Amino acid sequence: MSLKSNLHNLKEKYKGTKMAPAFNAIHTFLYLPNEITHNGTHIKAADDLKRTMNTVIMAMVPCLIFGMFNAGYQHNIAFGNTTLESMSGFLNANFWTLDNFGVGFWKVIPLVIVSYGVGLAIEILFAIIKKHEVEEGYLVTGMLVPLIVPIDIPLWMLAVAVAFGVVIGKEVFGGTGMNILNPALTIRAFLFFAYPTWMSGDKVWVKGAVEQDQLIAAGQNLDAISGETVLGSLAQGKAAGYEVMDMFFGFIPGSVGETSTLLILLAGLFLIFAKIGSWRIMLSSVLGALVMGLIFNFVVDSGWITESSKFYGLMSTTFWHHLVIGGFAFGTVFMATDPVTASQTNKGKWIYGFLIGFLSILIRVFNPAYPEGVMLAILLMNVFAPTIDHYVVQGNVKQRMKRLKAKTA
């Protein structure tokens, strides 16, 4: 008997019992169901929820693989095993080595497994309690989570955060499609506020740097590893330390999958082409960031702020460099466009996206405690998205009323 009929039989056997949703989910995740609708006329469309989510995951896979290479690369650089001549292009031979990949692979895969394992277990648990089908909502979140955490985050912290994010961020509101906040960002925000030492600083972005630190603290004679992110350096008024092209290609320390702006850009184009990501949100978010960056540049150019100011480093950053450093690109393409938590109206999407970009850079510059602002900006705008939609709809209603009055008068 094939796996498919086995699964089908299992599903039939458990029909009506408490465990039915679990088997159902596995069956329909792997195969199309045997049963289809019999009567009536139907329009068959391929873009159901599962297909949509799989497309997003496909867009993320390059970032994930790049993240594995980068994790190994940052580790090897920090420990003096390899060097990179700057500006040697995206297909740099020192970067794309099997050794880098191997080091990164064994660090990233556990993150993915924990994220999916804990998240899906909770989804299935809730499906059984609430007696409904398992929803696919966690597929994308489960892939996003390992991409937005530092490489060295302890797995149990990730598990706790995923459990918190799925339950408090999503299930309490009624599950997939009902959540107010983006679950992946809820998970990251939880980690950020609960375990700040593991989510920021100059150690966590490089595999092994924290352990090295502990060994030094224990009295061993080793060199401390510093893997400051670009944003971290700038926030402290230091030079970025990387060429712009390196930042664009992603050969910089950062969360696992968010460093390569190039791959994220390609993924964004792919999502727009597949009509899954909203180009309005992505474009307006970039515009918002550029406007805020220009304002800050203008303030610096006019000499309204002295070089000794603690905001000088980030404010004087050339405005478009903001797009390639930190998690801005990743957040814009994968998180801001989340169809559940974003604005639904077209006009609303412009406002929503613009404010995300605008606030991201604002938080980035003015909040030294949280050197990356895109997470908080998106979460904040998630909360305001329904309000924006409400006023867009009301505005439309008012306009049509006016037109109606003009016609009938």
Next chain:
Amino acid sequence: MGLLSKKDAQLITDPLADNNPITIQVLGICSALAITAELKASLVMAISVMFVLGLGNVVISLMRNIIPSKIRIIVQLIVVAALVIIVDLVLKAFAYQLSKTLSVFVGLIITNCIIMGRFEAFALANGPWRSFLDGIGNSVGYGVILLIVGFFRELLGSGTLFGIPVLGDPIAKTGLYAIGYENNGFMIMPPMALIVVGIIIWIQRSKNKALIED
């Protein structure tokens, strides 16, 4: 029959569960979020509120027939303010460190909705004994939630209970900390208290479906 009649006993037991001031009436949330990061502060707050509410209810109940209804709110405020000042001064005299931790929140007992709510809803219409029981019941219901929230927040946020380390020493890395456990900094922050209260409400309502309103 015992000490209390069935009706009187209900005054104490109802606010503990099905008519809890925090989880059902959603009153007194402000202090519940602000001071529950430590169990000790929660306990002192609970006792303070019990003192103010129990005594205040009796005083208001005794005066209920001579208070002109037009100025009853001001009279209630004076009673509660006087009692709160007593609590505040006692804390300052005998537990100075604790009164520092509780800071303005002792003073803010005056504005705690539970107290004015019970004065208005119960003490103005009932005799002193029943009012006393009602005050005790409601403040115990308030205190129980405070202690539950405080327990989880202090245990998970600081690894201590009543200031005594129970999970080991985070600096010397003993106990749970030896295997990589770390305190959850989010638990200390007020937003997490809101979430903990929310989870308590969630559990309570899923146990008793009658509490769910549309």
